[in-house]
Amino acid sequence: xxxxxxxxxxxxxxxxxxxxxxxxxxxxxxxxxxxxxxxxxxxxxxxxxxxxxxxxxxxxxxxxxxxxxxxxxxxxxxxxxxxxxxxxxxxxxxxxxxxxxxxxxxxxx
Amino acid sequence: xxxxxxxxxxxxxxxxxxxxxxxxxxxxxxxxxxxxxxxxxxxxxxxxxxxxxxxxxxxxxxxxxxxxxxxxxxxxxxxxxxxxxxxxxxxxxxxxxxxxxxxxxxxxxxxx
Numbered sequence: 001x002x003x004x005x006x007x008x009x010x011x012x013x014x015x016x017x018x019x020x021x022x023x024x025x026x027x028x029x030x031x032x033x034x035x036x037x038x039x040x041x042x043x044x045x046x047x048x049x050x051x052x053x054x055x056x057x058x059x060x061x062x063x064x065x066x067x068x069x070x071x072x073x074x075x076x077x078x079x080x081x082x083x084x085x086x087x088x089x090x091x092x093x094x095x096x097x098x099x100x101x102x103x104x105x106x107x108x109x
Numbered sequence: 110x111x112x113x114x115x116x117x118x119x120x121x122x123x124x125x126x127x128x129x130x131x132x133x134x135x136x137x138x139x140x141x142x143x144x145x146x147x148x149x150x151x152x153x154x155x156x157x158x159x160x161x162x163x164x165x166x167x168x169x170x171x172x173x174x175x176x177x178x179x180x181x182x183x184x185x186x187x188x189x190x191x192x193x194x195x196x197x198x199x200x201x202x203x204x205x206x207x208x209x210x211x212x213x214x215x216x217x218x219x220x221x
Binding site: 004033035041042043044045048087089096097098099100101102 | 149150151152153154157167199209210211212213214215
């Protein structure tokens with residue numbers, strides 16, 4: 001079966017750095033996405049990785065290793081507004097997105 | 110503002126009743142999707158449409174039906190609601206491999 005694993009919840013301090021991991025086992029691979037979802041709101045697109053390596057976008061970076069079935073989302077200089085759930089999703093061989101259950105990130109002052 | 114509009118925002122529905130969740134996009138995206146999101150579970154695909162006139166079943170299609178008469182509209186119908194269909198429903202669309210999906214604001218449905 002297809003499976004996306006990410007931690008259920010993480011806590012970090014304002015101003016610090018946090019890394020959210022995602023491991024996947026899917027039928028084929030056509031890209032990995034990270035989304036941010038604030039409570040009661042829709043998911044919004046953060047990043048896309050299809051090749052191995054690091055993609056940097058401001059305070060957020062996303063890393064992919066296809067051979068290890070592994071990705072992480074790195075958030076720097078954490079702000080209170082970063083408190084949200086972060087969803088990892090993989091596009092499989094049928095070009096459908098398979099979603100992880102999400103990681104709830106709690107930022108403390 | 111361009112995007113996806115879902116209606117209603119929330120609804121309480123008696124078991125056994127039917128209901129249609131509306132979804133309209135103005136981005137001219139070819140592909141559209143319906144997901145349900147339940148606590149502790151990832152987004153689960155109900156139905157999808159790769160282009161107007163075609164639809165397909167996702168991971169959890171039972172009890173739901175869709176139609177795609179044109180590019181903009183993708184309604185989801187519950188023929189006879191059951192309490193297990195209590196969930197938050199998101200409509201999404203996509204037109205590019207590289208930028209994933211754009212989501213609507215969701216419909217919170219409670220079946221009692």
